[in-house]
Amino acid sequence: MTEASSRPLARFTIIEVNDAKIPLCLRLATSLAAKIAADLGADVLKIEPSGGDPVRRAPPVLPQGGSALFQFLNTSKRSLMLDLASESGRTALTQLVEKADVVLFEEPASIASALRAGKATPVEIAAFPLETDAAQRPVSELAIQALGGLMHMVGEPARKPLKLGGHQASYAAGLTAFTGLMTALAARDAGRRAPPVRVSLAEVMQWVNWKAASGAAASGISPGREGRNSEFQVLPCRDGHVAVVYTVTQWPATRTLIGDARLDDPKFSTRAGRRQNIAELYAALAPWFEDKTRDEIQKVAQAKGVPFGPIFSPAELLLTEQYVARGFLADMTHPTQGRLRLPQLPVQWNGRSFTPRPAPELAP
């Protein structure tokens, strides 16, 4: 799909409001939701505060000085700088929002109450649930991964809990806000009243981490990080690491694949037995990995239907055969940042991808 007019959201107009003094983790969620709509063809106008969206200066920084984070999160948008602390800035925003289908903004924004009352359906990004009444509470990506119980799940039990890499709290909320935004557009398009949407990072994180609550409810004991006692662990191989993952029904194939006589011991034949003897199990598994590359391991494991996961870095993903074959990565020539390669929306729609346009320069 190269023609903007042929994209599915081409007839919708969306305003993304970036106010001053908003925590970074909320900005990323808002911008991701609007970016998805923009790549799908919606006319997305990004309102930036004086000096621009602070994400323009956020790491990782590109060799030409731009922000990779900003470039990724703002593809296919237009941009306009407005000082929302001034009367004229607020008036200009109100006029723009009157003509839009949806307006995205964050709960602590100075203009939030006006945007909730306008004609455009509000999609509001917050840090915490309504019930906590905590619009001004300091917040960060890490704080949300902690509150949502995700950190409790990653790492060694006797050592500190760990966050998942990347901006997972922000991005999971951004994906959610996109679905909320689509719900609003679908309702409007069908001639129905569209419900205002509210997404909080803390709720999304708990929702994603639902097995912690369901596990605790079922047994009284919360699941938690098991580290070297967990069934799935990471083992070193010749050129990196591989995640050892297999289901109960895939255990016999896994045992055959590794082919170590120690694994034939009956104590490993049940899931309970493998869990009770996990250190011994991994001691028997590890040597098989040591002299093989990730590619070799993936090939022979997949041939036996065993879902071991070779660990790739983002740089290696640029060369992944599967991603290249599917055209998942788009090449983009940016007017100031040069040649860039980035993931497209992770969907193929009738076999077509949605090539993004470069993020906008800061325009007063």
Place this chain on the structure above:
Amino acid sequence: MSERPLAGIRVLDFGLLTAGANTSAMLADLGADVIKIESGAYLDPFRVVGKIDSDEGWWNRSPQFRFTNRNKRGLALNLKDPEGQRVIRELAVHCDVVVENFRRGVLDRAGLGYKELSAINPRLVFAAISSQGDTGPERMNVSFGSTLDATSGIASLTGYEGEEPRISGMDVNYPDQIVSLFATGIVIAAVTEARYTGKGAFLDFSQREVASFTLGEEILAASADPAHRFAPRGNSEAGVAQQDAYRCADGRWLAVSLDAPDPSMEAFCASKDRDTAVAMLLDKGIAAAPCLDGNDLLRDTRLQGVTLVRDESGGLVKGLPYRLDGKGLAIERPAPDLGQHTDEVLRELLGYDDARLKELNDSGVTSTTPTIGEV
């Protein structure tokens, strides 16, 4: 005016476990009529994984299944039987959306792939959710939850500083959880488009790509700068002066993000109970939070917001990740027993009579019990 956003949309749901079944659950929550298809010979694996006893009807009591399949109607139809396949094709005429996350090729072999069903109903939006996508050399690769932590890149940035990478593990299976948050929105976009143009769409989702998409800026940075470094980063974050988890005097952990380095933070936390330390830090305008566990989340009903709900029998189920009109989830029906609504739906949509329903049941095309015995 109170009509729900997806009222009037019907979903033929082959979704299993989380990635598929939760996408259709989110559509159900928005008002779509979701009819979930299983068969006696192939249950949603969540019925089996979550088995809590071996008594009669065990397949209807799994908490994981209940969590993910509320607000759906349930049919059991044998997809390997030509009669079962024929019933599905008849149902497809009355549906707007198909959601499936079988291994590639399974529905095609049953004559129920996009090609066949869109020939019957051109307005159909067909969401195929798979590990690697519907094309490419790895399309048939198997994965399970944390396989995709590894292959998507997330694991490479997760772990203690200077140590090996880590996965989210089987109690999280993070990549499985996020795909429905995106796929649901795309399905709604395609349904809107189909209403407008009269043409449906084949939506090919790769779960691995969804997970890699969450690292977009890292992939982009790597493309411009081969020297861009990747390694597990502990709890630190580029652009944040100091950020970590610290152990408090009561042995519990808190997480702190600081705009300026503070070498005394570890000692400060170690000298206070967690809740005291969190309150003091928040008072100073510092982003701090307790590292909660599953029991904490169950207890804190304000923090839960709309994410957990109880169904009519008091069972805990997954709520919503967002709220519409300020409200959470209305549980209109609990997760269906196996085949609970087979007769109801076949009468209502296809006009089947008692004789036809009996015939299907007698020949094993429909059922309410697993034919697979112990799983």
